[in-house]
Amino acid sequence: xxxxxxxxxxxxxxxxxxxAFYLAPIxxxxxxxxxxxxxxxxxxxxxxxxxxxxxxxxxxxxxxxWESVGRVLLFGVVQVPVMLGLALLLALLLDSxxxxxxxxxxxxxxxxxxxxxxxxxxxxxxxxxxxxxPFTAVTSNWNLLSADLxxxxxxxxxxxxxxxxxxxxxxxxxxxxxxxxxxxxTIDGAGPxxxxxxxxxxxxxxxxxxxxxxxxxGTLQLLAEPQVFRTFSSAVSxxxxxxxxxxxTSSIPNFNLAAAFSVVLALAxxxxxxxxxxxTSRGGDK
Amino acid sequence: xxxxxxxxxxxxxxxxxxxxxxxDGGDEVAAGASSCAPASGGPVTLTFTSWIPKIEEVVKVWxxxxxxxxxxxxxxxxxxxxxxxxxxxxxxxxxxxxxxxIEYDALPSFRVQDGLTNLAACKPVTDAKDxxxxxxxxxxxxxxxDAVYGVPQDxxxxxxxxxxxxxxKAGIPVPATWEEYAAAAVKVRAAGGYIxxxxxxxxxxxxxxxxQAGGRWFSNDGTKWTVNLQDEATTKVANYWQDLxxxxxxxxxxxxTTEWDSAxxxxxxxxxxxxxxxANSISSGAPDTSGKWAVAPMPQWTAGxxxxxxxxxxxxxxxxxxxxxxxxxQFAIWLNTSQEALTLLNEKANLYPATKDGATLPALGKGVDxxxxxxxxxxxxxxxxxxxxxxxxxxxxxxxxxxxxxGFKAAVSGSGTLLDALKKAQTTTxxxxxxxxxxxxx
Numbered sequence: 001x002x003x004x005x006x007x008x009x010x011x012x013x014x015x016x017x018x019x020a021f022y023l024a025p026i027x028x029x030x031x032x033x034x035x036x037x038x039x040x041x042x043x044x045x046x047x048x049x050x051x052x053x054x055x056x057x058x059x060x061x062x063x064x065x066w067e068s069v070g071r072v073l074l075f076g077v078v079q080v081p082v083m084l085g086l087a088l089l090l091a092l093l094l095d096s097x098x099x100x101x102x103x104x105x106x107x108x109x110x111x112x113x114x115x116x117x118x119x120x121x122x123x124x125x126x127x128x129x130x131x132x133x134p135f136t137a138v139t140s141n142w143n144l145l146s147a148d149l150x151x152x153x154x155x156x157x158x159x160x161x162x163x164x165x166x167x168x169x170x171x172x173x174x175x176x177x178x179x180x181x182x183x184x185x186t187i188d189g190a191g192p193x194x195x196x197x198x199x200x201x202x203x204x205x206x207x208x209x210x211x212x213x214x215x216x217x218g219t220l221q222l223l224a225e226p227q228v229f230r231t232f233s234s235a236v237s238x239x240x241x242x243x244x245x246x247x248x249t250s251s252i253p254n255f256n257l258a259a260a261f262s263v264v265l266a267l268a269x270x271x272x273x274x275x276x277x278x279x280t281s282r283g284g285d286k
Numbered sequence: 287x288x289x290x291x292x293x294x295x296x297x298x299x300x301x302x303x304x305x306x307x308x309x310d311g312g313d314e315v316a317a318g319a320s321s322c323a324p325a326s327g328g329p330v331t332l333t334f335t336s337w338i339p340k341i342e343e344v345v346k347v348w349x350x351x352x353x354x355x356x357x358x359x360x361x362x363x364x365x366x367x368x369x370x371x372x373x374x375x376x377x378x379x380x381x382x383x384x385x386x387x388i389e390y391d392a393l394p395s396f397r398v399q400d401g402l403t404n405l406a407a408c409k410p411v412t413d414a415k416d417x418x419x420x421x422x423x424x425x426x427x428x429x430x431x432d433a434v435y436g437v438p439q440d441x442x443x444x445x446x447x448x449x450x451x452x453x454x455k456a457g458i459p460v461p462a463t464w465e466e467y468a469a470a471a472v473k474v475r476a477a478g479g480y481i482x483x484x485x486x487x488x489x490x491x492x493x494x495x496x497x498q499a500g501g502r503w504f505s506n507d508g509t510k511w512t513v514n515l516q517d518e519a520t521t522k523v524a525n526y527w528q529d530l531x532x533x534x535x536x537x538x539x540x541x542x543t544t545e546w547d548s549a550x551x552x553x554x555x556x557x558x559x560x561x562x563x564x565a566n567s568i569s570s571g572a573p574d575t576s577g578k579w580a581v582a583p584m585p586q587w588t589a590g591x592x593x594x595x596x597x598x599x600x601x602x603x604x605x606x607x608x609x610x611x612x613x614x615x616q617f618a619i620w621l622n623t624s625q626e627a628l629t630l631l632n633e634k635a636n637l638y639p640a641t642k643d644g645a646t647l648p649a650l651g652k653g654v655d656x657x658x659x660x661x662x663x664x665x666x667x668x669x670x671x672x673x674x675x676x677x678x679x680x681x682x683x684x685x686x687x688x689x690x691x692x693g694f695k696a697a698v699s700g701s702g703t704l705l706d707a708l709k710k711a712q713t714t715t716x717x718x719x720x721x722x723x724x725x726x727x728x
Contacts, residue, residue, distance in 0.1 A: 042510065046398075046399065046400060046722075129545050131545045131549060132548065147701070230487075233540070234695035234699050237695065248685075248688050252684050252685045252722075253375075253684075254722060257721060
């Protein structure tokens with residue numbers, strides 16, 4: 001029994017911070033989402049009273065919010081496979097021995113991730129803007145900030161930022177594959193393509209699943225890119241992504257409704273991530 | 287060791303409960319005029335948040351002269367650009383600054399959130415009432431007795447900024463009516479420019495245009511709000527601009543961006559119907575066009591008319607929870623009525639004072655080099671007297687603006703019209719009022 005004390009001691013710093021900065025805010029958000037404001041007259045003082053699920057009813061009746069959820073799902077369905085496919089390809093290339101200067105490329109691919117998301121979005125925003133872009137040949141023919149293209153313009157920014165990060169996770173999984181496996185494959189007559197397809201990819205599948213879950217969560221929580229692009233593009237509304245809806249609602253300020261939006265968004269993220277995990281792990285059992 | 291840790295746990299738990307209970311208590315504070323007594327001894331430090339360019343230099347003058355009331359100034363982005371959201375969050379958290387800059391259109395939003403101190407008990411403030419232009423006082427008092435929720439700072443009478451050189455070169459007369467303005471737009475487009483840039487995401491400009499035409503968006507009879515973003519006058523203005531947008535006679539660069547500045551700096555946009563403080567936006571955003579601009583009265587809906595709109599204008603408000611409303615009110619009065627402060631505010635930020643005798647400020651009688659030496663404030667002084675006083679703002683302008691701006695942005699990208707956007711903004715506004723239990727007529 002005494003051996004538990006040190007465990008408690010080491011877990012406590014994390015536990016405290018986790019409780020203070022994670023559990024407490026979530027609890028507070030849930031509490032807020034269950035309250036509503038009442039007042040008398042046009043400028044009467046506001047009172048917060050328990051409102052049950054009234055805010056949630058508003059969330060489910062809010063058209064723009066669900067449109068924004070649909071928008072990020074579309075974004076995710078296209079952008080996540082493209083980004084992870086690219087990340088996998090780059091990781092395999094780095095691992096294949098075909099590339100010289102591995103260390104340089106590993107760092108070069110990773111550098112965009114070190115740039116804060118807002119800075120990256122501003123930089124790309126300038127590159128896309130017709131009057132400011134140095135690539136006038138492109139921007140004069142295609143308005144990358146128009147309603148049709150801006151979602152994919154943002155997908156490009158997100159991909160640019162995160163591809164290196166995901167590549168690194170997959171690449172370290174590749175490095176962890178024991179050398180004997182490759183030797184066995186070579187003895188069986190597998191070439192580089194065969195090794196990549198039948199050995200490497202199946203063995204790094206857990207890393208790919210992990211990066212997919214991270215990407216799903218990241219996609220649902222898109223905020224910085226659309227927030228920055230609002231100033232560049234007339235196609236990005238104040239409810240373009242779910243998190244932007246939360247942000248605009250809280251700046252009204254309508255904190256109770258914003259809290260309800262956040263809780264619903266968090267639940268949706270949980271459901272999606274766990275469905276994906278469940279789906280992939282069942283596939284792995286076969 | 288264990289005890290110590292337990293202690294840490296206990297204190298943090300206590301701190302958490304303390305936080306939540308104090309915020310609960312804050313909601314109970316009743317409205318009404320707060321007391322306005324001087325602090326009992328010792329110097330006072332006030333915090334003040336504003337986005338006026340170079341406000342620090344103005345505050346420094348006060349601080350040097352008043353060692354007993356020191357003001358710490360903090361600057362941020364313009365109100366709807368983020369500062370209002372900070373204010374709302376700070377109010378919710380109970381750590382708002384003592385004083386803040388709030389535009390007239392946002393005052394009802396802050397009042398409805400119970401974020402403002404009523405200064406009606408502060409004698410220096412009520413004594414100054416007659417010094418302010420009537421409609422600005424009306425904005426801070428909401429037309430009520432015993433109510434002063436801020437000290438008027440500046441007003442934003444509107445006029446027409448235009449590129450004198452380009453108009454002369456192209457032989458286009460300066461438009462005096464909106465009809466002439468639309469005709470000029472065609473000629474300007476033929477000359478390779480755009481008559482102006484339509485402000486798609488800053489709805490305040492459109493509000494100023496609607497205000498001029500006689501639009502009235504909100505009214506409050508004390509028991510409920512009435513929202514009407516599509517009255518006859520506003521519809522006329524919306525259709526007018528929709529026509530210019532459809533004919534591609536105006537550009538639609540997002541306002542307040544580098545790209546917007548660049549459009550003016552390169553001479554792509556030839557005019558801007560803007561408020562007096564816009565003089566500063568042009569001179570700082572388009573420095574290469576120095577000396578080429580001039581100011582004319584706002585185009586009129588009826589030939590020979592003399593009606594101006596208003597865009598912006600701020601007040602200095604004391605937030606709820608300030609421990610020193612007396613000292614804060616003194617500073618606010620100095621900042622907005624003293625000749626030295628008003629002169630500085632005009633020189634540094636082209637602010638046009640909200641006081642009646644502000645029009646006679648020596649600084650306002652000078653020619654401005656950027657505008658070819660024109661005495662531009664004469665135009666705005668005339669406009670200030672032509673602003674109709676009875677425009678009321680709603681209590682959730684943030685959401686009204688956001689919704690209208692979403693629709694305006696869609697309209698300039700070719701889907702929907704400005705009128706559709708206003709219709710949608712009206713629905714959203716009413717929904718929002720209802721969701722906050724603010725009574726509203728259907």
